[in-house]
Amino acid sequence: MNKKRVALVTGSTSGIGLSIARRLAALGYDVAINSFEAAHDAAPALQTLTGTGADVRYFQSDLALTGGGYDLVGEVVAAYGQLDVLVNNAGIQKVAPIEDFPPQDWHRIIAVSLDSAFHTIRAALPGMTERGWGRIINIASAHGLRASPFKSAYVATKHAVIGLTKTVALETAEKGITVNAICPGYVxxxxxxxxxxxxxxxxxxxxxxxxxxxxxxxxxxxxxVQPEEIAEMAAYLCGDLARSITGSAISIDGGWTAK
Structure with missing residues (x-):
């Protein structure tokens, strides 16, 4: 078993995901980053994570595929020996009135942003339960708490991610595992x-x-909002002093959902 804690951040070759990966690597976690891109396209992201002393590796997986999440978690566990922190950040967007919203885009958004979180959580939980410790963080959105026009799939998905978060938090409350959602505004x-x-x-x-x-x-x-703000919250939620924070949807949105 790896003596260091291991984190997997999905959708992490840029933006919020990469910032979270960088922060966790700086804190001493070994970090698996992921996207659907070929390995050579992920090289710049890996380069930004060098020099941290962490064992950072890239895992390609198309999370729109049903088996993608299971395969990804399996490959990470095979490479590192365990998985302690799961950050579900992967997501895509499409903007259109609902009558013009292509059904294929609806299904792909839900597959990447919601279904993949279900699959990765389901795959990661047995190992976390066995070790009596785990952290699951789902990157939701202010749109998980508020609606906007022309974003039907995205808004529906992010609301569902928060519901998934709360349900899994209740199921794991006595297992040393916390499950939370971070809800950023525009980053x-x-x-x-x-x-x-x-x-x-x-x-x-x-x-x-x-x-x-x-x-x-x-x-x-x-x-x-700056990506580093999201990363700092994720890092805190991974810490032992956040053990009583579970089932929460934490807004980092410049006051958006206060209205």
């Missing part, structure tokens, strides 16, 4: 930066206008 990631630029061109607006009037309109702080 400044490369993906969001690209969306801001696209929206600015499409609407003939400045990027500053797009950020304040479109993206940040729901967030009273009028500031993007």
């Amino acid at each position: 400044w990631t490369p993906l969001v930066a690209a969306q801001v630029a696209d929206q600015a061109r499409a609407h003939g607006m400045s990027e500053e206008q797009v950020m304040r009037e479109i993206f940040l309109a729901p967030q009273p702080t009028r500031q993007f």
